[in-house]
Amino acid sequence: MYLNYIIRRFSMFLLVIVLAVTINFIIPRLMPGDPVEAQLATMVATGAGYTMDITAMAEAYRAKFGLDQPVWKQYLSYWWDLLHLDFGYSLANYPDTVAHMVTSALPWTLGLVGTSTLLAFAIGTLLGGLLAWPTVPRALRAFIPLLMIASSIPYFLLAIVLIFFLAIILKIFPAAGSHQFSAILRFDLATIKDILHHAVLPATSIIVAGIGTWALEMRGMLTGILGEDYITLAEAKGLKGDRILLWYGMRNALLPQLTALALRLGHVVSGVILVEVVFAYPGIGYRLFQAVQIKDYFVIQGTVLLLILSIAFALLVMDLIYPLIDPRIAYQRR
Amino acid sequence: MTTTPGRIRGSVRALRLNLLLTVGLLIVVCLVLFAYLGPLLTDAKRAEIGAFKPKQRPSSEHLLGTNTQGRDVLAVLTLATPQTLNIGLIAGAVGIAIGVLLGLISGYFSGPIDPIIRVGTDVFMTIPAIAILVVVATNVRAVNVVTMALIIASLAWRLPTRTIRAQTLSLRERGYVQVARLNGVGDLELLVKEILPNLLPYIIACFVATVSWAILATIGLEALGLGPQNEYTLGMMIYWARFYGAILRGFWWWWAPPIVMIVLIFVGLFFTSTGLDQIINTRLRRAV
Numbered sequence: 001m002y003l004n005y006i007i008r009r010f011s012m013f014l015l016v017i018v019l020a021v022t023i024n025f026i027i028p029r030l031m032p033g034d035p036v037e038a039q040l041a042t043m044v045a046t047g048a049g050y051t052m053d054i055t056a057m058a059e060a061y062r063a064k065f066g067l068d069q070p071v072w073k074q075y076l077s078y079w080w081d082l083l084h085l086d087f088g089y090s091l092a093n094y095p096d097t098v099a100h101m102v103t104s105a106l107p108w109t110l111g112l113v114g115t116s117t118l119l120a121f122a123i124g125t126l127l128g129g130l131l132a133w134p135t136v137p138r139a140l141r142a143f144i145p146l147l148m149i150a151s152s153i154p155y156f157l158l159a160i161v162l163i164f165f166l167a168i169i170l171k172i173f174p175a176a177g178s179h180q181f182s183a184i185l186r187f188d189l190a191t192i193k194d195i196l197h198h199a200v201l202p203a204t205s206i207i208v209a210g211i212g213t214w215a216l217e218m219r220g221m222l223t224g225i226l227g228e229d230y231i232t233l234a235e236a237k238g239l240k241g242d243r244i245l246l247w248y249g250m251r252n253a254l255l256p257q258l259t260a261l262a263l264r265l266g267h268v269v270s271g272v273i274l275v276e277v278v279f280a281y282p283g284i285g286y287r288l289f290q291a292v293q294i295k296d297y298f299v300i301q302g303t304v305l306l307l308i309l310s311i312a313f314a315l316l317v318m319d320l321i322y323p324l325i326d327p328r329i330a331y332q333r334r
Numbered sequence: 335m336t337t338t339p340g341r342i343r344g345s346v347r348a349l350r351l352n353l354l355l356t357v358g359l360l361i362v363v364c365l366v367l368f369a370y371l372g373p374l375l376t377d378a379k380r381a382e383i384g385a386f387k388p389k390q391r392p393s394s395e396h397l398l399g400t401n402t403q404g405r406d407v408l409a410v411l412t413l414a415t416p417q418t419l420n421i422g423l424i425a426g427a428v429g430i431a432i433g434v435l436l437g438l439i440s441g442y443f444s445g446p447i448d449p450i451i452r453v454g455t456d457v458f459m460t461i462p463a464i465a466i467l468v469v470v471a472t473n474v475r476a477v478n479v480v481t482m483a484l485i486i487a488s489l490a491w492r493l494p495t496r497t498i499r500a501q502t503l504s505l506r507e508r509g510y511v512q513v514a515r516l517n518g519v520g521d522l523e524l525l526v527k528e529i530l531p532n533l534l535p536y537i538i539a540c541f542v543a544t545v546s547w548a549i550l551a552t553i554g555l556e557a558l559g560l561g562p563q564n565e566y567t568l569g570m571m572i573y574w575a576r577f578y579g580a581i582l583r584g585f586w587w588w589w590a591p592p593i594v595m596i597v598l599i600f601v602g603l604f605f606t607s608t609g610l611d612q613i614i615n616t617r618l619r620r621a622v
Contacts, residue, residue, distance in 0.1 A: 012453075012456065012457065012460075015453070015457050016457050016460045016461060019457055019458075019461070020461055020465075020466075023466060023469065024469060027469055027470055027473050028473050030473075031473050031474070031475075148601075148604065148605070148608070149597075149601050151604070152597075152600040152601050152603075152604040153597050153600065153601075154550060154553065154554070154596070154600070156557060157572075157593045157596060157597065160572070160576075160581055160589055160593065161590075161593065163581055163582075164581065164584070164586055168581075168582065168584050169584075175581075175582055176582075265462075266460070266461070266462035266463065267462075269462055269464075270462050270463065270464035270465075270554060273464060273554075273558075274554055274557050274558070277557060277558065277576075278557075278576070278581075288468065288558070289558055289559065292468070292472065292558050292559050292560060293559055295472065297472070300468065300469070300472055301469065304465045304466075304468055304469055307462060307465045308461050308462065308465050311460070311461075311462055312460055312461070315460060
């Protein structure tokens with residue numbers, strides 16, 4: 001039965017990949033005109049053409065698009081290249097490959113998304129749990145409207161406000177980048193401190209804007225659970241309040257909360273992309289932004305594919321783990 | 335069955351829910367008034383390049399100052415707000431139209447079309463919207479407000495489709511629908527006369543959520559530099575403010591007004607949709 005579930009879930013994953021690749025293939029070819037000409041024209045128009053060898057670029061583009069071939073052949077060779085992790089060359093930094101540019105940016109994004117999402121999740125979930133508890137002080141409840149407002153603010157707008165107050169006016173944290181401009185990245189204490197110092201503001205904006213959603217969701221979930229019979233039984237047994245809250249209430253609300261994390265991953269990642277743009281943080285999002293500015297088409301495409309692939313993969317792993325840790329999930333039918 | 339304290343708690347709760355909806359609607363109405371009456375009272379020349387001395391702080395002459403191009407920020411803000419709302423409304427309307435159609439078909443006819451639409455929606459929901467939107471927007475040349483709205487609309491149908499499908503599935507099995515079917519009412523008439531009117535509250539709640547999503551997506555694309563370059567929108571105001579280094583140079587009056595406006599839009603729509611959701615759910619609980 002679990003095997004069936006794995007197969008179904010895995011074919012879903014493959015479907016997502018096929019769709020993403022196909023969309024990436026079709027869209028430039030749907031637009032009127034020669035995509036190679038169009039891309040080069042916009043690149044020259046944005047001023048990016050000065051620094052590059054335009055004929056080499058045109059050559060690379062034409063070889064890549066293979067427009068003289070029939071469409072099905074183009075499509076197959078597109079897949080062939082992707083399966084060999086050949087995403088083409090960056091046109092702005094010509095001999096540099098897209099695969100290299102994107103993978104070198106990946107650790108920064110993973111670090112930022114990973115830590116800040118985990119922290120937002122942990123703090124928000126705990127706060128939401130407390131807010132649902134009947135005996136919680138009134139003062140804490142005043143947080144609820146604040147949380148609602150926080151949850152509806154886009155991360156990157158909060159980031160701008162944080163930069164203004166904490167980096168420009170108070171000058172406590174750096175306003176941009178992931179480390180000192182001149183620093184050579186080594187594995188020593190000074191480097192780690194420097195990186196953390198730069199990560200505080202971007203991470204804070206993701207955490208603060210993220211807490212609200214988790215807290216509200218947890219509160220809703222826990223309010224439902226506190227009405228269950230096993231909570232009444234636990235109370236009747238004379239268990240202490242905090243023990244009931246933590247081990248009978250929150251523990252059972254935690255797994256649905258994890259499912260919500262999976263559903264919201266795409267939203268979190270797109271939020272992080274924009275936070276990176278605001279902070280000029282050298283991850284995937286900032287790479288994408290730079291590529292968009294000069295219309296470096298293959299870098300845009302490579303980044304987008306990598307994004308879709310990694311999110312689809314993360315969701316696949318999460319979905320496969322759930323039934324193992326939560327026996328309540330029926331995996332026959334979704 | 336309800337005890338007196340239970341009833342009191344219930345009505346206090348209903349009042350609180352209504353409060354949420356009331357505050358939300360109030361914010362939305364104020365925004366709409368500002369967005370659609372403001373431009374009539376504003377001289378568009380004040381928003382042009384070089385209209386005034388650049389980089390002035392807010393004063394009685396320029397309530398929100400001027401930017402480095404010499405535009406009056408208040409004038410730009412007044413002209414930008416309706417454009418951003420328009421993008422959200424157009425994308426939301428297109429999204430909900432497609433979503434209702436697909437959701438109805440998928441939920442009502444349980445033939446081979448249902449799994450196709452269901453799996454299709456699931457697949458599209460897995461892909462982060464911004465990834466596809468970036469590819470589309472990069473390939474569209476000369477983006478303006480309408481094309482921007484259509485780009486966003488290309489993915490705005492996902493949430494409505496899923497919600498409407500789920501509701502149609504449950505409505506289909508209700509007694510009055512069954513009775514009408516047994517009386518020989520045709521599928522189309524059944525859908526239009528019995529199911530669609532009962533979906534209305536969900537459609538409205540879903541529309542609010544979709545408009546909010548569409549505005550979020552627009553602002554994201556604009557911040558990446560993929561928005562309409564020659565028009566004023568709230569997202570483009572932030573993009574240009576960042577582009578000219580207004581954040582690092584401390585010209586807060588350039589980026590703070592659009593941020594406040596955007597936050598108001600999201601808070602207003604979020605309160606409205608949460609209030610609507612809760613009212614629909616309470617009505618549902620009473621009906622059961």
